[in-house]
Amino acid sequence: xxxxxxxxxxxQHAHELGFELFGIAPAxxxxxxxxxxxxxxxxxxxxxxxxxxxxxxRRHPEAVLPDVRSVVMVGMNYNPGPGAHPPLRELHGKVAxxxxxxxxxxxxxxxxxxxxxxxxxxxxxxVGRGVVDTAPLLERDFARRAGLGWFGKNTMLIHKRxxxxxxxxxxxxxxxxxxxAAFEANHCGTCTRCLDACPTDAFVGPYQLxxxxxxxxxxxxxxxxxxxxxRCGMGDWVFGCDVCxxxxxxxxxxxxxxxxxxxxxxVGLTLDLIELLAMSEPQFRKRxxxxxxxxxxxxxxxxxxxxxxxxxxxxxALPALRKALGDPDPLVRDAARWALERLSLADPTVxxxxxxxxx
Numbered sequence: 208x209x210x211x212x213x214x215x216x217x218x219q220h221a222h223e224l225g226f227e228l229f230g231i232a233p234a235x236x237x238x239x240x241x242x243x244x245x246x247x248x249x250x251x252x253x254x255x256x257x258x259x260x261x262x263x264x265r266r267h268p269e270a271v272l273p274d275v276r277s278v279v280m281v282g283m284n285y286n287p288g289p290g291a292h293p294p295l296r297e298l299h300g301k302v303a304x305x306x307x308x309x310x311x312x313x314x315x316x317x318x319x320x321x322x323x324x325x326x327x328x329x330x331x332x333x334v335g336r337g338v339v340d341t342a343p344l345l346e347r348d349f350a351r352r353a354g355l356g357w358f359g360k361n362t363m364l365i366h367k368r369x370x371x372x373x374x375x376x377x378x379x380x381x382x383x384x385x386x387x388a389a390f391e392a393n394h395c396g397t398c399t400r401c402l403d404a405c406p407t408d409a410f411v412g413p414y415q416l417x418x419x420x421x422x423x424x425x426x427x428x429x430x431x432x433x434x435x436x437x438r439c440g441m442g443d444w445v446f447g448c449d450v451c452x453x454x455x456x457x458x459x460x461x462x463x464x465x466x467x468x469x470x471x472x473x474v475g476l477t478l479d480l481i482e483l484l485a486m487s488e489p490q491f492r493k494r495x496x497x498x499x500x501x502x503x504x505x506x507x508x509x510x511x512x513x514x515x516x517x518x519x520x521x522x523x524a525l526p527a528l529r530k531a532l533g534d535p536d537p538l539v540r541d542a543a544r545w546a547l548e549r550l551s552l553a554d555p556t557v558x559x560x561x562x563x564x565x566x
Contacts, residue, residue: 228282230353288463303447517546
């Protein structure tokens with residue numbers, strides 16, 4: 208309607224596109240830039256060298272869009288909701304909720320492009336850029352500043368109604384828009400459930416994550432062998448991890464997401480570990496191209512599957528693990544050998560060779 212502000216109409220259109228969260232932040236220096244510097248200096252980024260490489264670019268959103276004046280933050284709920292998690296079947300591994308459907312980068316980017324097109328129609332000459340996780344922008348900082356929520360002790364952004372099962376995106380514009388009220392409160396109180404539940408002790412303290420120990424980092428970002436002392440802690444996870452979110456009280460009553468593309472389907476919440484371990488490169492490409500699992504590549508996913516089988520300790524995995532000892536990729540062979548050694552601890556007849564581990 209003509210009497211409504213551009214900000215109100217922009218928010219309405221964002222909701223029509225399926226974004227449950229919406230807010231506007233001024234395009235000034237990121238609040239957490241100095242915290243990022245300290246985090247990187249302590250080596251907590253591990254092998255994510257792109258964080259170091261683009262460190263200074265994250266100071267201000269003008270590194271992403273020159274002359275930027277407003278950062279429109281939007282978010283989408285990917286929670287599958289209650290009842291979507293049946294008991295884990297035997298010889299299956301778990302996938303983080305965000306990765307169970309289509310790749311959220313593609314889903315959100317398409318919607319951002321539509322949102323930008325709407326702005327440019329309303330205000331001709333506007334220059335903008337939509338980003339989803341792939342540009343040097345501290346999205347959480349601007350999300351908090353745009354009123355979308357607060358930072359939990361597990362470093363996740365938490366919304367009072369949707370919890371933390373949300374993915375964020377930003378639309379940078381060279382037009383000044385009326386900013387939303389920043390979210391100044393913190394509703395975690397004395398709760399430390401997320402910190403206490405981490406299987407690999409990845410939290411140095413509240414709001415401080417050592418990514419090198421995080422299961423999400425280990426299963427996705429780490430390209431080489433997973434450190435021996437962290438393998439058992441990975442449990443059944445083969446891509447990502449939701450443990451610190453599963454125990455968060457703010458997620459107990461969080462509603463299910465409405466975007467069907469982000470709901471379990473393209474990948475699913477569990478994967479057959481034996482099937483994964485037998486997957487060839489062409490089969491991997493055919494099945495997982497266009498999904499979040501593409502990021503870890505075949506070698507990483509099969510590495511994770513072998514470690515999950517070693518954790519389960521089920522002798523039915525022996526044929527698949529022994530066959531994986533002949534895999535063309537040394538990363539997969541190493542993980543298969545470790546899994547067989549784990550099984551042999553209970554049954555010395557499992558391995559026809561000495562218990563040696565090679566990296």
